[in-house]
Amino acid sequence: MNRKLVISLGAAAIIGLIALFFYGIYFASDPKSIPSALIGTKATDFTTITFLEDRQITLSQFKGKPVIVNFWASWCVACRQEAHIIEAAHQRWTPKGAVFIGIAINDERAASLGFIAKYGKSYLLAPDDLTGNISLNYGVTAVPETFFVDPEGIIRHKVLGAVNGRDIDQFISKYIQ
């Protein structure tokens, strides 16, 4: 057997092993960027009743408008950071036709209401059901998590962690001037 060839292939195998090791540690498992299997797919329709107006809302009733669906909880620290950001974006864009929905998950109703009052949230805010079907259908991994749904009802983008106003503006301005 050709000794040089075996040495070259052996060296390549060792380099490959080292490369796999570093890929696994540094690139293959970033917990902050969990890919969503739902990007580019139709957003699952849901129905819930809002906290403030006691009004039944269904995602599909907003077809034709860009929708921001934000999952939050009163006990979540990052949700406090983004509360004003989403409320400000709602004030900017809802009069022009965008829709903002906040779904509270794994939260006590009284705590959710307290959070809404404390941070002056005024968009469509509603609880998930008892099983958590809405958040499970969206593959939510933690709160806060925000889904950007286009006017056709397709999920175009997801943000894990506190969302920023620039992302919201960029997304909505594609559909509304």
Place this chain on the structure above:
Amino acid sequence: MKFVKSPIIALVIALFFFTTPAIADEALEHKVKELAHQLRCPTCQALSVKESEAGLATNMKTKIREMLVEGKSDEQVLQFFVDRYGEWILRSPPKTGTNLLLWLAPGVLTAFAAFSVIFVLKSKPKKANKTLKPLSDAEKAKIDQALDDIS
């Protein structure tokens, strides 16, 4: 005799009706745990859904239980979560396609690296023998002369 038998039969019937749902519940809970063990907790990823007490993991266990009660198979339950979270949610991804390559690559590479090292170590002496040239007559004569000089 009838008097003796009837309470016993009544007891057996009562036991049957009281214990059957308990056994069914136990079997259901066992199945829920089994499936929850195969899923990764989305919030605390080092744990399985079974081990995790996070809110989302609790919701997932409830969902698994609901689906099993509805008559869904194990595969349907797992697929429900894969469809929404991706294969990432499975603690042991299926060994097909790219996954299979990733499963096999470390073993194959390690085996090949080990084979190469063994091959190189074993072939070294042979190579040394091959490079030795036989002594020429002049060299042999020189050595003999040197030996004679010493003695």
